[in-house]
Amino acid sequence: MRLRCRRCDAPITLDDFLYIAYHAHTMGANRVEVHFQCGRCGHRAERMLSQSAWDELMLSYLENDERTVDEWIATEQLGPITADEIRAVRRALRHENVLESLRRWERTRGEGQVE
Numbered sequence: 438m439r440l441r442c443r444r445c446d447a448p449i450t451l452d453d454f455l456y457i458a459y460h461a462h463t464m465g466a467n468r469v470e471v472h473f474q475c476g477r478c479g480h481r482a483e484r485m486l487s488q489s490a491w492d493e494l495m496l497s498y499l500e501n502d503e504r505t506v507d508e509w510i511a512t513e514q515l516g517p518i519t520a521d522e523i524r525a526v527r528r529a530l531r532h533e534n535v536l537e538s539l540r541r542w543e544r545t546r547g548e549g550q551v552e
């Protein structure tokens with residue numbers, strides 16, 4: 438699973454995400470809404486990903502990004518969070534489903550997009 442810009446075909450990186458929202462569904466067909474802006478050409482796009490596609494995407498970033506995910510989460514685009522929260526996310530990422538970890542993290546922050 439990789440995201441690419443539909444205009445110039447550049448790969449979308451973690452830094453290109455503008456918005457991420459988790460949409461729970463009663464029948465289990467959970468979706469993750471992502472908005473991103475191509476780092477090369479500036480083209481903006483939105484995608485609705487299945488839970489499995491999102492998990493694959495995050496795993497590909499974990500494997501290929503030289504930074505760790507907690508460093509990325511600490512960036513301002515997701516708002517200021519504490520060192521404790523970063524540690525909690527890192528712990529969860531190591532042991533559990535990536536999406537479930539992010540969902541729980543959003544819930545504990547009290548400002549998540551969980552429905």
Ligand SMILES: [Zn+2]
Pocket residue numbers: 442443444445446447475476477478479480
């Ligand atoms: Zn582009």
